[in-house]
Structures are given as structure tokens and as C-alpha cells.
Amino acid sequence: MQTHDKLLDVMNRLVSLTESDKDLVRTSFKPISGEKQSRLVEVGQIPRCLYFINQGYVRVFALEDGEEMTSHLNCPPGFITAFSSFIRQVPSEDCVECLTHADLLAITRDSLHQLYALSPRLTEFGRIIFEQSVAYNEQRIKELKSLxxxxxxxxxxxxxxxxxxxxxxxxxxxxxxxxxxxxxxxxxxxxx
Known part of the structure; x- marks a missing residue:
């Protein structure tokens, strides 16, 4: 399987990508490896990248009263970063850590916005992922309270x-x- 195949498959299930769109994705998302226990984002750091997980497990956590509180556990295929800080470009209150070796695709915020500017289909994909993320987080909050x-x-x-x-x-x-x-x-x- 090629490096970008999982990402393109996820995208293509939600929007119909053109070959030009696929080329933009391949050139904008850079393959990187995250070693076990390596940090993709540290507290106080402004997140530079959004990551797509091809393989491996990644978590987002914050320190509360000296205790690590895990807010997200992500596995392939999925997107991960310190989202609020990434979107607003402010220092993160969260850490993003690889729990296992992880094969990732990274895109900078500027490159992501450039993709949106160049392709209405990629803009639509971004909107759908944002909506799914909001719905997931609302459901998670309800489940923490009700289950x-x-x-x-x-x-x-x-x-x-x-x-x-x-x-x-x-x-x-x-x-x-x-x-x-x-x-x-x-x-x-x-x-x-």
C-alpha cells in the first residue's frame, strides 16, 4: 500500500476527488515516523501540523493536578493534533504523544489552508471532518455523563x-x- 492510500481512501469516501486533488494531497501531506513515546506537540508549543495516522496509536493528554488526563486516543485512520491550539495558533495546553511507533502524514496549517483555497472538494472534506469531530466530541461528553x-x-x-x-x-x-x-x-x- 502506498503512503497516501489510506488518506485518499478516507477522503474519497466523503468527496469525489479529482486526480489533481489527489496530487495536491500527495504533495502537501508529508510522511513522518513517530517513535513510541515521542511527542508530536508539547505543552506551550504552537502546533505546526495536523497529522493523519496511517499506522500506530496516538493520544492527546493534559496535566491536571499533576495527573495525566487522556482526552483522545486515536488509531488509524484518523486525524490528530492539539486541535484548538492548531486552529487558533496559540500555545497548546495539551501534549500529543505516540503510544506506539506511528506512521503519519503531516500537513502544516498553511499548507492545509492552501489546499482549501485550491480545491472546493478538499474544502468540503475539511468541513465534513470538522462536523464529524464536533459530533464525536458532543457524543463523548454525553457518554461520559450517561454511561x-x-x-x-x-x-x-x-x-x-x-x-x-x-x-x-x-x-x-x-x-x-x-x-x-x-x-x-x-x-x-x-x-x-
């Missing part, structure tokens, strides 16, 4: 069954809003 910890864990496992093999349990616990000990108890109950 039990066990339901949130089972839902995550159902949607991303390979997450257990690739993401440390303390990050999964943080992502679903519980302590690692509580997740261990839930996992024991599910197994028995």
Missing part, C-alpha cells in the same frame, strides 16, 4: 477491539474517565 464506566469500556472495546494490545491500561482508564484500579476491577468482572 457507566463498564459501558464506556465495553463500547470502546467494541469499536476498537485491538486497543487493549496497543494502549496501556492507565491511558484507557483515563480516557474513559476512571482510575486504573477501577478498570482492573471492571476487567475482572467481565472475564469472570
Amino acid at each position: 457507566t464506566a463498564e459501558q464506556r469500556y465495553l463500547k470502546l472495546l467494541h469499536e476498537h477491539p485491538d486497543i487493549i494490545q496497543n494502549v496501556p491500561l492507565q491511558y484507557i482508564a483515563s480516557f474513559i474517565g476512571i482510575k486504573p484500579e477501577s478498570l482492573s476491577r471492571i476487567r475482572r468482572q467481565i472475564i469472570s
Whole structure:
């Protein structure tokens, strides 16, 4: 599989790309590798790039009272960065960290805006992804309030069954809003 195939497939499912659009994507999104535990964005840094995950697991987290709070766990295919800071070009309050080795495609904010200026189909794709992101975050907030910890864990496992093999349990616990000990108890109950 070529470096940009997953990204182009995701895009093409939402909008019909022309060959010119595909060429723009190939030249604008640069392949990079993120080593396990490497940081793509640090606290206080203005995020330069938006990343598309071809392979690997990446998380977004913030420090709250000295404790890491994971807000996003992303796996392929997906986009990741410190979104609010990337959009507004202000220092990030979040870290973006590779949990495993990750093969990524990176695009700078300026290049992204240039893509939008050059192609109405890529602009439409950006709008659709933005809307999906807003809907996902609203749903996530509702689930954190309305589902039990066990339901949130089972839902995550159902949607991303390979997450257990690739993401440390303390990050999964943080992502679903519980302590690692509580997740261990839930996992024991599910197994028995």
C-alpha cells in the first residue's frame, strides 16, 4: 500500500476527488515516523501540523493536578493534533504523544489552508471532518455523563477491539474517565 492510500481512501469516501486533488494531497501531506513515546506537540508549543495516522496509536493528554488526563486516543485512520491550539495558533495546553511507533502524514496549517483555497472538494472534506469531530466530541461528553464506566469500556472495546494490545491500561482508564484500579476491577468482572 502506498503512503497516501489510506488518506485518499478516507477522503474519497466523503468527496469525489479529482486526480489533481489527489496530487495536491500527495504533495502537501508529508510522511513522518513517530517513535513510541515521542511527542508530536508539547505543552506551550504552537502546533505546526495536523497529522493523519496511517499506522500506530496516538493520544492527546493534559496535566491536571499533576495527573495525566487522556482526552483522545486515536488509531488509524484518523486525524490528530492539539486541535484548538492548531486552529487558533496559540500555545497548546495539551501534549500529543505516540503510544506506539506511528506512521503519519503531516500537513502544516498553511499548507492545509492552501489546499482549501485550491480545491472546493478538499474544502468540503475539511468541513465534513470538522462536523464529524464536533459530533464525536458532543457524543463523548454525553457518554461520559450517561454511561457507566463498564459501558464506556465495553463500547470502546467494541469499536476498537485491538486497543487493549496497543494502549496501556492507565491511558484507557483515563480516557474513559476512571482510575486504573477501577478498570482492573471492571476487567475482572467481565472475564469472570
